[in-house]
Amino acid sequence: MERAQDGMDGSGIETAYQEERRRRLAAERTLDHVRRELAQAHSALVANSDRLSRRYLSEREENLRLSERQQGVLAQRREAAKRADRARRRLWHALEAMRDGFAVFDASGRLVAANHVYLGLFDGASGLGPGVHAQEIFAGAAEEGAFDIGDASPEAWAHAQVARWHAEIVPPQILHHYDGRILRFQDRRAPDGDVVSLVLDVTEDRTREAALIDARDAAERTARIKADFLARMSHEIRTPMNGILGMTRMLIDEGPGGEAGLLARTIHDSADALLTIVNDTLDVSRLNADRLTLREAPFDLERLLGDCLRLAGAGARPGVAVALDCPIGLPGTVRGDAGRVRQIVMNLLGNAAKFTQVGSIVLRVARVDADPTQFAITVEDTGPGIADSDRDAVFEAFGQGDLSEDTMREGTGLGLTISRGLAERMGGTLTLQPDTGSGAIFTLVLPLPSQTAGLGPDDFPRRLALSPGGGVQADLIGRQLAAAGIAVTSDVAGAAHVLLPMALPETAQRQVLAKMTPGARLVALGPGGDAAAEVMERAGAILPPPFAWADLVSAFGAERQAGAEPDDRPRILLADDNATNRLLLDRMLKDTPYQVELAAGGAEAIAAARRARPDVAVLDISMPDVDGFEVAAALQELPGPAVPILALTAHVGAEMTTRLRNAGFAAHLTKPLCKDALLEAVAAALSPASPDSVP
Known part of the structure; x- marks a missing residue:
């Protein structure tokens, strides 16, 4: 176990x-x-x-x-x-340093900020400061008398000031302060709705402006008084000069020889020079007073220039040739003030004739390439010329340039001043070309719209002969014909149309006749007194240059025919209270195809017209008993067709022209009266196409 x-x-x-x-x-x-x-x-x-x-x-x-x-x-x-x-800070300091008032208001109109200048304008307003509404500020200032509000109530005035801000563009406002200042409120609305207000003191500007206006008004009154005085003096001077010029002209035409003829011509030339001074002084006054009026109407430019050159040739020195260089194809008529164009051209030609001792004076006309409605009119002479240093001085009043001692000084020196003023008044220019060392060249450029067409190359013979040696004018005629495409030859043999200058010696004229083909058309160029007897018999026409191209066409188209004096001559009634003027008018119409009846006053003229109705009446305006206007009114009451009435007066100016036109006058003749002007006016009045108005 x-x-x-x-x-x-x-x-x-x-x-x-x-x-x-x-x-x-x-x-x-x-x-x-x-x-x-x-x-x-x-x-x-x-x-x-x-x-x-x-x-x-x-x-x-x-x-x-x-x-x-x-x-x-x-x-x-x-x-x-x-x-x-x-x-x-700098901006605000700058705003504070400004002499002008500055303020900013918000979109609702309440003050945001303002400098002391702006606030000082409303010094009397109570409660002024940021946050105060603009209407309260203006109303308080109005109640305190800070501004002149007129008859408006302070509330209404203040409302009007603020109501301006609602405009799309706020208008400026001028207010008068109680201390005498004039203030300009310049307001602008910013993009965010704020209003920026700037107040400027314009007292000095308004005072200076008022002074300038007063000075201008005084100058205009002075100019008007001067113009009226000169017009009255012109009338008083022209009346006796009419008798002096007319009677001395007749005395010269009577042909007194020796010392009497010399004295008569001296009197006439002196009176004519005095009349030029009167006219120049009056024109300068009108230009300075801006009272010079233009009377535009259709006119023949070529014939006007020819007339001017013809008159200038009479005053040129012996041996000085005058010539017209006019192209073929100029308009038949242009529109402008023919009288003023004539005045300028005559001034230029007169100067050329005065200072040209030898050589020639050429008047040229041409269209301006850049603008065909404008024409360039040139006066070219072979006188001493004008140095470039004197170019401006010659256009100044009383200026004549630096002339040599042996050159005669004549006139007032107003001619070129007036001419340039007239050119500018008509929308053009007058210039002096640079010194070429061989005379003076003045160029006038004017707008002259074409009214009717002129001649063309087809109106002329296709081929013609022009004898050489006819001088400056004949050379210019040949050059213009050739420029138009016309064959010009110097060989008269076999030519169907021949131009023979009368400047050739009679021997040379006869040689041309001997070479001509029988039946050829001969036109003599020059005065009939210079033609050989054989030429006078053979020529189909005699044309003293300067002539119009239409005259040459007519000369080649028909033989000359002596005009027959009409059987029933038109009757002219002349009324003037001045015995010298009546005598002068009677002598002017002597040997003319008119019957003349003289009346010593207005009442006598009315009685004569009622006895026998005149075809034309020439009435002095300033007759003491019954003046020209009353006589015109009586003539207009006569039965039958209206009587053309011509005014004869020493009064000049737009006021008189308007008054005459309204009274029914057909033309206005100014004393001193020229015979050619009288005959031209009478012929125009008798023409069926005569305009029924004062030119």
């Missing part, structure tokens, strides 16, 4: 040992597993710790960088704020 017990005990111990050992091994395995898990966890923890450390370091570095930028931005903002504050 003991051994059994011992055996059982030993087996049990071994089993317990084995069990213990198994548990220990299991524990070791568990421990080893836990150790491995702990090692893995430790490794993961270490890795995670490394990641967190790196992330922290990265974020810390980024935070440091962001902090530096933020600090820079904050520093920039602080510096910008300082600069903005300095700018605001």
